[in-house]
Amino acid sequence: MEDANIYVLIGEEGFTRLVGAFYSQVPKDDILGPMYPEHERRAAEQRLRDFLIYRFGGPEKYIAERGHPRLRARHLPFHINRAARDRWMQLMNNAFAEAALPPEAEQLLRAFFEQMSTFMIQAAPAPTGTIAT
Numbered sequence: 011m012e013d014a015n016i017y018v019l020i021g022e023e024g025f026t027r028l029v030g031a032f033y034s035q036v037p038k039d040d041i042l043g044p045m046y047p048e049h050e051r052r053a054a055e056q057r058l059r060d061f062l063i064y065r066f067g068g069p070e071k072y073i074a075e076r077g078h079p080r081l082r083a084r085h086l087p088f089h090i091n092r093a094a095r096d097r098w099m100q101l102m103n104n105a106f107a108e109a110a111l112p113p114e115a116e117q118l119l120r121a122f123f124e125q126m127s128t129f130m131i132q133a134a135p136a137p138t139g140t141i142a143t
């Protein structure tokens with residue numbers, strides 16, 4: 011299946027369901043909860059949803075509002091290590107279980123998230139006193 015066909019298959023409603031199921035777990039999460047300020051959570055939910063809709067063949071509202079995604083740069087303030095990345099994936103996997111999307115859409119989206127979340131991991135800073143190579 012092509013990326014752009016995901017929107018045709020699951021529509022805005024499918025993305026809303028998946029992202030809603032993800033964000034409903036965030037406030038209680040000990041690693042991710044503190045990263046998302048409470049008053050920003052609804053807006054953050056909308057940003058992830060609009061981004062996915064744009065990325066997988068739907069309307070480009072995300073681009074109109076936020077410009078080029080620059081996702082790695084936008085995640086730099088959050089200090090994402092392996093534990094945070096794994097937790098993000100765990101919540102997304104729970105969200106997949108709850109949203110029950112068609113298997114071909116789930117498979118493609120899951121592979122995308124696996125890859126992107128790993129890409130967000132930031133290298134630990136070199137200990138002071140060492141020479142960067």
Ligand code: HEM
Pocket residue numbers: 042045046050053054055057058061076081084085088090094095098122123126127128130131
């Ligand atoms: C690896 C673990 C990740 C963590 C801990 C994380 C955390 C965050 C946080 C704290 C924000 C700010 C909330 C906001 O105000 O929008 C954010 C924004 C965002 N994240 Fe992540 N994220 C992760 C992975 C991902 C992945 C895999 C994707 C998509 C493939 C993604 C897509 C986005 C998008 C689209 C935004 C909004 C960017 C903007 O327009 O400002 N994130 N993320």
